[in-house]
Amino acid sequence: MKKINSIKPPQLPLRFFRWFCDPDLKEDLEGDLIELFERRAIKNERKAHSLFFLDVLRMLRPGIIKNFEAHKNLNNYAMLRNYLISAWRNLMKYKGFSAINILSLSIGMAACMVIYLFINDELSFDAFHKRKDKIYRLCEVQSFPGTNTQNVALSMPGMGPTMAAEFPEIETFARYRSFGDQLIEAGDNKMIIENVAAADSSFLTIFDFPVISGDKDNLLDDHFDAIVTEETAKKLYGRINVVGETFIINGDRCIIRGVMGDVPENSHLQFNVLLSIRISTQNTPDFDNQFGSNYLNTYFVLNENADLAEMEKRYPEYLSSHIDRDDINDLYKLYLQPLSDVHLASTDVEHDYNNYRKFNGKYIDVFVLVGIFILVIASLNFMNLTTARASNRAKEVGVRKAIGAIKSQLFKQFIIESILLAVFALLFAVALVFLSLPLLNNLIDRQLETQILFTNLEIFGIILLATLGLGLLAGLYPSIYLSSFRPVIVLKGFKSYEKKSYLRSSLIVIQFSLALGMIVCTLVVLQQLMFMKNKDVGYATDHILLVDMNEEASEKYEEIKQALLKESNVLGVTASGQRLGNNFHQWGFKVRKDTGIVNVTPSNVYVDYDYLDVYGIKLLSGRSFSRDYEADDGNAYIINKAFADELGFEEAVGQRAAHGWYPDDSLGSIIGVTENFNFNSLHFKVNTLSMVVHTDWGFSEMSIKINGSNVAQSLIDVEKVYDQFVTDYPISYEFLDDHIQQLYKSDEQMGSVITIIAILSIFIGCMGLFGLASISIQRRIKEVGIRKVMGASITELMTILSRNFALMILISFIIATPLTFLFLSGWLENFAYRIDINPLIFLLGAFIALIIALATISYHVIKAANSNPVNSLKCE
Template identity: 30%
Template sequence: MKSTPPRWAQRLLAWLHPANTLEEVEGDLDELYAYWHQRAGKTQATLRYLLNVLSVLPPFVRRRQQPHSYPQPSLFHPDMIRSYIKIALRNLWRSKGYTAVNVVGLSVAFCICLFLFLTAYRQFTFDSFHKDGDRIFQTYLFANDPERVSRTGGMPLPLMPALKADFPEVEAAARIMSGRTSLVEYRGKYVDKMVIQTDPDFLTLFSFPLIKGSSDVALRDLSSIVVSEAMAKAVFGNEDPIGKHLLIGSEGNKKQYIVTGIIADSPDNSSVHYDALVRIETAPNYQTDKDNWYANSHRVFIRVAPDVDQTAFEARLKPFAQKYFANTIQDLRKKGAKPDERSDVFAIRLQKLADVHFDRDISNGKGAPIALIYVLIGIGVFILSIACINFINMSIARSFTRAKEVGVRKSLGAQKHQLFGQIWSESTFICFIGFVTGITLTCLLLGTFNSTFQTKFTLTYAFQPGFIAWMVGVFVVVTFIAGGYPAWQMARFNAVEVLKGKVSLKRPGLLRNSLIVTQFTMSSLLACCTLIAIQQVDHLRQQPVGFDKEQVISIPVGNQVNGRQVLGRLRNRLTNDPTVLAVTGTSTNLGKGKDRVTSRSTFGFTYKGKQITTDWLLVDYDYLKTLDMKLLAGRDFDPAYAADSVNRVVVTESMAKLIDAKQPVGAFIRDDSDTTGAKSEIIGVVPDFQLYSVADEARPIAMHISNREDIHYVFVRVAPQSLAQSMDKIKKIWQEVAPQSEFLGSFLDENVDGWYQNEQAMSQIFSLAASIAMLLSCLGLFAIALLVIEQRTKEIGIRKVMGASVVNIIVVLSRDFVKLVAIALAIAIPLAWFGMQKWLDNYAERITISIWIFAGVGLASLLAALATVSFHSIKAALMNPVKSLRSE
């Protein structure tokens, strides 16, 4: 039976408050009176009732005197904001543990996201500084070869002039030929710089500012050179470079240039890098290949008119391709090539400048795969989501411990928007502290990040307007989601039910369980991907590369000395050294050495109607011996045969199969269209070996010797004993035979590891992300378990009194959380298997995903969750039941 207040108390309330304005208050107070009457007796209930009446009296008395002029406080009123801040700081200070857990989780998440999003932002802003970037394209050749669809950015020299002549909508076009650095000499000073060959349109096609000189005349003459700011300072110091003469090239092959302009340095996020620009006509092979449509040696960029559509322009290029590449198209059709979905067997196509960096096929393998960038963003979102889930779960869990506070506030007249503002302000404080701490951690760890992932980030990247807007947006979204939802939930509490004790955390809600499942799904998914990526990297490293990479020292020659002369001197010094087994030279390094230079020379020709593209590798005598490569047929290069250095080659097994000769040794390879009679005789066949990374297209290899071409690397095979001493000895000898060149020797096995740099970086990122994700997930579970067990203190005491053992109580308290982790694993494992299968499909050599990886991750996740929850469960189970029941 419902108890009601005494009539005199009701009349007092009716006199003080008009019924039409206090219906909700009266109803609430009546229900509170009934509740207190049942619990504490009539007299005490009446007194509590009057106290509540008096507590709401002042504002409503004013309202009675001025019925329609009482101002409702605004959520954003300065006085309200100050009040929110004061109360928020007090509450956070009283709940130091709750605050610390959330701040640590958010700061770590923000720090990781700053690094990952900074990396992604840099990649997505590549080439964005060009004024007409949306109208600039790089051309590439597409061939729907039955053996393998190919896309290459290497263009023949006559293509660009033909494009400008045949298509008036091409406003500007430039060829860019770049390779290794060149030796620059000025008044006895020598520096290595990247000098690229290009066309005069380069200065108007791109938006690199010309600081001195005129874009119309700077590259007008073949003897003109435009230098970058950095090169001008390094070479000329404080002198004015304009009009000065420079010598460029190695000894015996130097050319003189006159400085006609200074151009700004190319930004780090540019697809085109340079130290100086010269005319492409000065390239060594220009005169012989200027009309050759089958010698691909450079990249071509064009800018089209504003109203030109890319698809329509590519359609107009079809007759152009049929005109100039008729033989190539005919050869492809003979091989059985079929038109693709765009009806092309062979085509010239365009790639937007903004996308060139992501296209490894046409950017000389220097681009970053866009899929990897999206993976980085996804990992950042995962980490931030886990931190937000922790924040939401803990805020909701904590809201039940503050439920009576909210109930009293509402019964005293607080509005929902006021409660929302108060609680959200506390969440905003925590997010802000976490955000600032995350930024501080980023600044402190920037050097470590750069050294680990071989990047060159500086703090200036983080202060770019676009990135600041991006991160502010992330902060606002996190604050709105992580703080707004719990505040909204608490503001909706019913005051009467809260004060009656009907709102508690003893029963797990669907939202809380869903969030816990989500965060453990993310962390388990990252853990599975990490183990698979690590296994794939180890698998790639263990694959045979076709040569013995152990005990071989690779030494970059540099541009300040003649490679052939240095190789000869080194051979003479090491001939009688018992610890040196062989010495040779080559034009291309194996792996990535300390000079970080990667170059590639290819040779394409038509052989008996078949289009063949091979890696054209310059070597010296004893190359096979130094790398311990065995001959399958024929012989090695021999100084006793003078013709070996003119027109003879040693080819790999795959090259021998392409020419389809029963006896490849003694066969001749030549271009069907070559009427000069030039040909090369095959004198030996070796097994296929890895000349470049597995991420690059594998081609057959033809090795040749030439006395006219430069040697860029020296290989020295040493005895297995005392490798460190051998390196020191060769370094000392190198300083004697090549004093002008810095010694950058490294072992080939270290260089080959550099091929898998991207895969290694990916596995490191996955490892770091998985560790942090699991740590944050367990941290959130730790706090949730603490709050839940605090709510169940009375239940635990009763169970112990009834005879439950410690193990029984631990099982009861832990099983719900373990079930959630098991559900998360059931979701994460299939997703990990599917995603990593797609990733592994990019590799010719790949692992088979083992079920034990998922079993290990599942067991580790369950044990981590069980250990996290058990800490509180054991503590609660060992509590004295009398104490827990009394405190309850």
């Protein structure tokens, strides 16, 4: 026998009893209650626990409850408990429909949570800076003759200090310049460190990057001061405490004055080593007044009273006072870009080299709409299934009303069922997010984390309130509908309550309009991405290896090239000063015309002699560069068709031309015209371009065309040759097609997200159709039996039972088509090169939706059509 003392009653019901019971009776009744529990526990402990709460309620009969309010609260509590039990039983009774409702709603919720995490990640860029609302980046609109108008993120070195001195709205400024990947020598340790940059000493007072050691206010004061990140310190020295250590970069010995934490992922500026901006200006004493060349970024902190529009009015006067050109204000226009726009609103900004993971902010609105759409689809699905299932619960409502249940009680019961289902869906949605997030992070190249959903009380509260609100809203109409049944009618078996629901049909139309729109959007987005991926950009991109070159590699370029060409897996070698896939730098160019010398400013790139051959760039007229012509080194130019058209020559080949700084009497000549090729992203139109050979300038990058059928061995061959000639700079390379792919990463990520959401939308819609088809066909089961007895075939029954759903999809097509067309037309405006929207794409989308819908309901249709009519026609 069990020891009575070891068995204790549940404490929560016991506390409940003590709070409600009259104090004068509490001690005796509590003893009786515990004694009853102990007697039961001896026989069956589990049963004793389960009955204990009922025993508490029996003890608390109205005569011994301490006050009226307590009695009222107890009744309310008991009623709520009854509602919850009833709701749970109904959910279990209709397991299939409950599962469909919970799963579809949870998928919609999970999708919204993931979309929120994605949007929050993008909006969080640079938000950790305390003065983020006061920080602006100086940008320019360049309108040079002979080239496209461009928004550029670069500015001139003298603009920061002079504008800070002349514009009282500016509190302080900082300039930032990126040097890319650099070889650093720290004692015996030599390695290439990525993202080396330089900045003014005020940089760390403007931006709140985490400084671990060192005086934040005095860092980068001297020419050779440096700051390293925690990770870089460990790489170079194996420890973090490195203040006072030195390293050599490009022949300069720098002293580490500070160590900072690793730069956050959500910063548009990314660097591992930060040098003083003065390190590159030792031979430029007038650096703070240098104008004419744009090669760095300038940031300002504005005061509270700053008026951007008023400042813009004074920019022309400022430019005229510092740059001695009559047409300076025709060439340049300045504007300030808020820090919050740098990451999300810079897709039209070129020469934007210091903008990590730049994203098209217009897609944020798209993702918000997508999240709303899928949640609406899931909610409509829930409402449809709940109202459709109402007929199955009509007799339950009739019985409840007949024994005294009032309309408000029934309303509360069904609302609680709806909220309970929404809560279950939330729990399941959280599980889905946890399971799917790692895969999604790999797909969209993010580090999204779920912690913010639950650690941030505000966000958690919004999610919880939204869930309860969704349950309330989604269950509102079904609750009103169910509680309005008349008991006399439903208990007699009359079916007047089953008449056709136009609201339900309308909800299905809205649901499939959204799903159809998502299908068409997915098809068009994927078509545009495929168009950009497969568009002939005018040069070869496959199996081109891009190898960084330092000074030593550049000096030994010819030797490296000849050695590489001897390797069987190397098909071609060339070099250039800039990489394809970005807009090339603009500088002055002059052409002799009948009217005299004309100055223009195209994009320019200096290349090796066989650049066109290696990249497969086609000539329209003239010839390529050749070592057989002495003038081809520095005095011969190949231009693209866009530039030839801009110059207006009937025949550009042979015309006299030169760089803008050449004297008018020492012009070279144009020797060839190429087809237009997209040396920049397809988001921009082809710009005017001039190519020239300058063997004495040195190259920054070598392009090696390798054997695509033997890539692994090709890389080994290239590394072997490189290491023979370059001893101080480890090889660093990237494939050109990988670089090109990065240009469209934001668009591809949008395509991936839209595709996933479209699939989920269709899945949710089909789940709803599956349930609705089951209910609809079950109602018509006798009709099916009669038609079968009369000789109807399965095909005819399929047609009869499916045509209502097909009609609703047709109406959805009519509604969705114009709205989707307008949205897609606006989205395609982001691309200079884009597809035309084919009207057949909408018919294809409708066909896909129709096939999926019919396939979904076909199970129930075929099952009903194949059923024995005797079973459906027999008397109940």
